[in-house]
Amino acid sequence: MKAILIICDGMADRPLKELRWRTPLEATKKPAMNRLARLGVSGIMDTISPGVPPGSDTAHLALLGYDPYKTYRGRGAFEAVGAGLDVKPGDVAFRFNFASMNEDMVVIDRRAGRIGGDEAARLAKSLETVCSNYSGVQVICKHTVEHRGALLLRGEGLSPEVSDSDPEEEGGKLRRVEPLRDTPEARRTAEILNDLSLSIYKALKNHPVNEERAQRGLHPANVILLRGAGTLPQITPISQLYGIKAACIVPSALVRGVAISAGMKALPLPPCADGTTGTDAKAKAKVAVENLRDYDFILIHVKGADNASHDGNLRQKQVMIRKIEGMVGFLLREVNLRDTYIALTADHATPITVRGHAGDPVPVTIAGPEVVKDGLTGYSERHCAKGGLGRIRGLDLMPILMNLLGMTRKFGA
Amino acid sequence: MKAILIICDGMADRPLKELRWRTPLEATKKPAMNRLARLGVSGIMDTISPGVPPGSDTAHLALLGYDPYKTYRGRGAFEAVGAGLDVKPGDVAFRFNFASMNEDMVVIDRRAGRIGGDEAARLAKSLETVCSNYSGVQVICKHTVEHRGALLLRGEGLSPEVSDSDPEEEGGKLRRVEPLRDTPEARRTAEILNDLSLSIYKALKNHPVNEERAQRGLHPANVILLRGAGTLPQITPISQLYGIKAACIVPSALVRGVAISAGMKALPLPPCADGTTGTDAKAKAKVAVENLRDYDFILIHVKGADNASHDGNLRQKQVMIRKIEGMVGFLLREVNLRDTYIALTADHATPITVRGHAGDPVPVTIAGPEVVKDGLTGYSERHCAKGGLGRIRGLDLMPILMNLLGMTRKFGA
Numbered sequence: 080m081k082a083i084l085i086i087c088d089g090m091a092d093r094p095l096k097e098l099r100w101r102t103p104l105e106a107t108k109k110p111a112m113n114r115l116a117r118l119g120v121s122g123i124m125d126t127i128s129p130g131v132p133p134g135s136d137t138a139h140l141a142l143l144g145y146d147p148y149k150t151y152r153g154r155g156a157f158e159a160v161g162a163g164l165d166v167k168p169g170d171v172a173f174r175f176n177f178a179s180m181n182e183d184m185v186v187i188d189r190r191a192g193r194i195g196g197d198e199a200a201r202l203a204k205s206l207e208t209v210c211s212n213y214s215g216v217q218v219i220c221k222h223t224v225e226h227r228g229a230l231l232l233r234g235e236g237l238s239p240e241v242s243d244s245d246p247e248e249e250g251g252k253l254r255r256v257e258p259l260r261d262t263p264e265a266r267r268t269a270e271i272l273n274d275l276s277l278s279i280y281k282a283l284k285n286h287p288v289n290e291e292r293a294q295r296g297l298h299p300a301n302v303i304l305l306r307g308a309g310t311l312p313q314i315t316p317i318s319q320l321y322g323i324k325a326a327c328i329v330p331s332a333l334v335r336g337v338a339i340s341a342g343m344k345a346l347p348l349p350p351c352a353d354g355t356t357g358t359d360a361k362a363k364a365k366v367a368v369e370n371l372r373d374y375d376f377i378l379i380h381v382k383g384a385d386n387a388s389h390d391g392n393l394r395q396k397q398v399m400i401r402k403i404e405g406m407v408g409f410l411l412r413e414v415n416l417r418d419t420y421i422a423l424t425a426d427h428a429t430p431i432t433v434r435g436h437a438g439d440p441v442p443v444t445i446a447g448p449e450v451v452k453d454g455l456t457g458y459s460e461r462h463c464a465k466g467g468l469g470r471i472r473g474l475d476l477m478p479i480l481m482n483l484l485g486m487t488r489k490f491g492a
Numbered sequence: 493m494k495a496i497l498i499i500c501d502g503m504a505d506r507p508l509k510e511l512r513w514r515t516p517l518e519a520t521k522k523p524a525m526n527r528l529a530r531l532g533v534s535g536i537m538d539t540i541s542p543g544v545p546p547g548s549d550t551a552h553l554a555l556l557g558y559d560p561y562k563t564y565r566g567r568g569a570f571e572a573v574g575a576g577l578d579v580k581p582g583d584v585a586f587r588f589n590f591a592s593m594n595e596d597m598v599v600i601d602r603r604a605g606r607i608g609g610d611e612a613a614r615l616a617k618s619l620e621t622v623c624s625n626y627s628g629v630q631v632i633c634k635h636t637v638e639h640r641g642a643l644l645l646r647g648e649g650l651s652p653e654v655s656d657s658d659p660e661e662e663g664g665k666l667r668r669v670e671p672l673r674d675t676p677e678a679r680r681t682a683e684i685l686n687d688l689s690l691s692i693y694k695a696l697k698n699h700p701v702n703e704e705r706a707q708r709g710l711h712p713a714n715v716i717l718l719r720g721a722g723t724l725p726q727i728t729p730i731s732q733l734y735g736i737k738a739a740c741i742v743p744s745a746l747v748r749g750v751a752i753s754a755g756m757k758a759l760p761l762p763p764c765a766d767g768t769t770g771t772d773a774k775a776k777a778k779v780a781v782e783n784l785r786d787y788d789f790i791l792i793h794v795k796g797a798d799n800a801s802h803d804g805n806l807r808q809k810q811v812m813i814r815k816i817e818g819m820v821g822f823l824l825r826e827v828n829l830r831d832t833y834i835a836l837t838a839d840h841a842t843p844i845t846v847r848g849h850a851g852d853p854v855p856v857t858i859a860g861p862e863v864v865k866d867g868l869t870g871y872s873e874r875h876c877a878k879g880g881l882g883r884i885r886g887l888d889l890m891p892i893l894m895n896l897l898g899m900t901r902k903f904g905a
Contacts, residue, residue, distance in 0.1 A: 093862040102864065122882075127903055129884055130891025134904020147904060154905035174905075307905045333905075432862065436902055438895035439864075460864050461880065464533075470882030 080484045082420040089385025089429030091441040104459040107400040111408035116458040119446030122468025130438040138426035139337040141473030153309020159229035161336030162221040172231040173305045179298035190226040191300035209282045223332035238264035245304035316342020321486040323375035360402040388429035420447030493897045495833040502798025502842030504854040517872040520813040524821035525871040532859030535881025543851040551839035552750040557890030566722020572642035574749030575634040585644040586718045592711035603639040604713035622695045636745035651677035658717035729755025734899040736788035773815040801842035833860030
């Protein structure tokens with residue numbers, strides 16, 4: 080028995096007036112998803128807990144079976160692991176955005192116009208010399224996708240208990256990193272980061288990439304905004320918990336970092352499966368099918384719907400749902416449901432009206448050989464609320480799947 | 493976005509033979525409540541935990557988002573806060589009943605014939621001189637509604653770990669208050685209370701109010717039965733937890749005490765909204781509507797159905813349900829569901845057959861702009877069990893409502 084788990088970032092939503100009070104999932108044609116629901120058992124799921132809006136990191140920790148309230152130590156370390164950095168215990172890691180700042184240190188674009196991968200990679204490369212070794216602390220910096228990257232401090236006497244430099248809204252000044260506790264480690268870490276931010280600004284402001292951007296009338300990517308200081312949590316790998324071989328196909332660095340930290344093998348991504356709304360969802364499904372021989376459990380993560388919702392872009396969200404529909408259709412054709420389970424869910428709702436994560440429950444469907452089918456005719460927030468799984472928690476999903484795979488251990492005798 | 497939460501004390505019930513196995517909610521005409529269900533999403537809710545009969549205090553703690561297992565420190569302090577007493581940390585507070593006791597110290601009526609407010613207030617007034625300062629401990633005493641009141645001890649070396657003097661059933665003797673732990677504080681507190689009980693009996697037995705009652709052939713209210721020793725729990729106010737302005741319209745002193753302790757503003761009650769089955773439920777709804785401009789979240793509590801069930805009075809319970817129906821109808825006319833959520837639930841079941849609180853789940857419906865309507869056609873224990881909310885806990889209700897108001901904080905990044 081095998082299982083494929085498809086997590087669609089931010090796919091769940093709320094009824095929208097412009098869709099005649101249907102949700103984007105309800106209003107989009109998706110015969111394959113509906114077929115999956117007909118072949119499966121469905122429910123609604125509170126990834127963390129009812130009403131609590133999950134982050135992408137805490138949501139995926141829970142969905143992979145780890146209680147985020149016990150294990151979560153900040154986002155940065157996952158981002159760095161996902162970026163391919165070898166994060167060690169004690170390292171303090173951050174995610175960062177390339178952003179645009181004016182001479183008064185006011186951030187005018189938090190994503191430097193969602194600067195593209197090539198330019199961002201070139202900027203990140205040049206940071207290596209600025210960063211390499213800073214006041215005795217090793218600084219490692221890596222670009223991930225779009226305007227995003229990861230930065231890591233390694234050395235003695237560091238602490239993740241420091242604030243962000245990201246002002247969180249445009250028009251705000253670059254924030255001083257402050258110690259969140261009055262310890263020498265936190266003070267030292269904050270000091271290093273503030274010095275580092277200025278050195279990076281000096282190195283980037285006249286960088287050839289930014290001079291080219293200026294000629295094209297674009298804002299420069301001249302500063303990095305640090306967020307989410309974190310260290311790696313101590314968690315038992317999935318392979319050890321359930322005795323399975325697990326792999327993931329995840330373009331988003333943050334989510335990939337969570338999956339890798341859970342001991343999953345990150346499979347090479349097909350081209351165009353880049354975590355944006357331009358992603359080729361079906362290509363990821365192909366990679367999953369090709370690897371089903373070698374792995375018992377494969378996670379496919381699709382990011383685009385979340386981005387579309389953050390931007391309030393309903394049309395784009397429906398485009399992403401259709402891509403996921405194509406992926407599910409492909410899997411229903413290529414995978415044998417006699418020996419493989421397919422689970423389809425979201426990590427959280429990102430309602431178009433909210434433009435951010437919300438604490439609504441998400442729909443979840445599990446199709447496969449031995450589920451007790453519940454007779455649902457469609458896959459949506461509304462359909463799944465009537466499903467045979469009832470209302471479960473994110474933490475329940477892995478044990479439910481592993482139980483179907485026969486890989487959970489008996490408790491008691 | 494705003495929200496009104498209506499909690500109907502003890503409204504949930506069980507199927508009754510005399511109603512041809514329908515519950516009181518099912519057997520009462522209530523088009524407005526049914527309409528609320530049609531416009532909303534419903535479910536069943538275990539206020540504390542499945543099968544656990546909640547007290548009104550622990551139920552409301554949970555419904556306001558506080559885990560009663562962690563925060564509950566006895567009923568008395570809430571009763572005293574609700575009575576308008578300024579309860580300070582360390583104060584030991586009790587609720588009390590005026591009751592009727594004969595010369596052999598046998599309690600013959602635990603509620604002194606549900607003695608009316610005026611008489612009880614006069615008796616309580618006269619206690620002030622008995623109580624004011626007792627063995628160096630300040631005693632503060634206040635009448636609330638009907639036969640109920642609150643009493644508070646303030647001073648050094650007191651403990652809430654003492655038993656009740658209430659025998660709990662008629663025909664039992666006034667109980668000696670006993671220390672529940674072998675500490676000097678508990679022993680001293682018990683001793684003070686036993687002395688105090690006798691002094692109060694001496695002061696009340698020939699009180700003019702009781703002489704008048706005797707002439708009318710009524711039992712005297714000549715003793716107070718102490719129950720539910722408690723101190724105030726340390727809880728973070730709702731305003732701070734969710735960044736909202738919250739108010740309550742609650743005639744019951746106990747529940748008002750919980751709401752005030754949670755940082756809610758107690759709005760002035762309209763006349764006749766007195767927590768009895770004679771209450772004017774619609775008048776409370778009017779106060780809610782008038783205050784919606786100034787508050788984000790308003791709790792309306794309706795007590796009467798619980799009283800009717802305790803008395804095993806089905807007819808009276810249905811009268812109360814019709815009053816709540818009138819309130820819901822008024823709110824559906826006066827409140828704009830495009831910007832306001834209305835939630836309707838009970839704090840626990842008080843089945844007519846049980847004449848006490850039971851651990852059955854209660855129906856809950858939330859109507860408002862962005863809920864995923866589940867197509868239910870009615871509001872009842874049976875209907876709501878098929879609703880889109882599934883089965884939730886009391887502790888989940890506030891996060892679910894606050895999530896709809898956009899006032900929950902993301903966990904993770």
